[in-house]
Amino acid sequence: MSDVIMQLADVMQREVDSVARIAQNAANVATAGYKARIDFSRLLTATGNDASSGAQVIQEWGASDAGYIDLTDGVLKVTGQDTDLAASGKGWFVVSGGGQQWLTRDGRFRIDANGFLQTRDGxxxxxxEGPLRPGTSGFQITTDGRLIVHGQETGRIRMARVEDARQLVGNGNGLxxxxxxxxxxxxxxxHQGMLEGSNVSVSTDMVRLLEKTRHIESVQRALQSYDAILNSGINQIGKE
Structure with missing residues (x-):
């Protein structure tokens, strides 16, 4: 009987973790370049039973219970800011700091005091060939990543593609x-002057949240029932 309770508790914990992922998606629905976290069940649907969806998914670092990252492109939004960049397809921007390099799809960049292009976190x-330096004005970044400053090509943006997606380790802040x-x-x-929006589907996540909440409630009732039966059995043995 205790094994049944442990199994039900494990199921409940997984569902609670799933709700936490839905909450994370909801909190980042307006975050540029954010990639939604999805559950393993949705992964099977996207890749196994719904080939027409074309969804690209990768496993997050850790056990499968941690969920997956949906790599489908977000909708591109025009901002008109020269320092805003959006990437479509499989390419990821490469950023560097503190002796470490990172990948990101958040293209909300800016120019520092020395004319270098940097993230909001510096x-x-x-x-x-190294950090991009567009200067403070008169620059263009083409669709194939060439940096044009006052009509002269001065560099090309670095892009990376991860062949084994399981190598990706999240560090927060879209990195x-x-x-x-x-x-x-x-x-x-x-795409210069544009940002990639979050690929979170609010309607889908709301349906998932309702399903998870109902499932948690049913598992909780089952736990209470098994616990009551176990206590009753122990009391009966004590009487005998």
Whole structure:
């Protein structure tokens, strides 16, 4: 009987973890470049039973219970800011700071006092030859990642593609650790003056939240029933 209770408790914990992932998605629905966390059950649907969806998913670092990251592109939004960049397809921006390089799809960049392109947290946006330095005005970044300053090409943005998605380790703030053996790729699908929106589906997550809540309630009732039966059995043995 205690094994049944432990199994039910494990199921409940998984569902609670799933609700936490839904809450994380909801909190980042307006975050540029955010990739939704999904459950293993949705992964099977996207890749096994619904081939027409074209969804690309990768496993987060850790056990499968941790969920997966949905890599489908978010909707592109025009901002008109020259320092805003959006990537479409499989390419990820490479940023650097503190001797460490990271991957991100959050293209809300800015120019620092020395004319270098950086993230909101001060990480350098990398080019193929080092940190990109557009200067303070008169620059363009083409769809194939070339940096054009006053009509002259001065560099090309660095892009990476992860061949083994399980190598991605999340670090928060939209950053992922660069794999030990990164797969560099020619920049493509770069959009200046635009941002990639979150790919969270609010309607889908609300349905999932309702399903998870109901399941948690049913498991909780089952736990209470088994616990009552166990206590009754122990009391009966004591009387005998």
């Amino acid at each position: 990480l350098a946006v990398m080019g193929e 992922y650790r660069l794999p030990a053996a990164p797969a560099w790729m020619a920049a493509e699908g770069i």
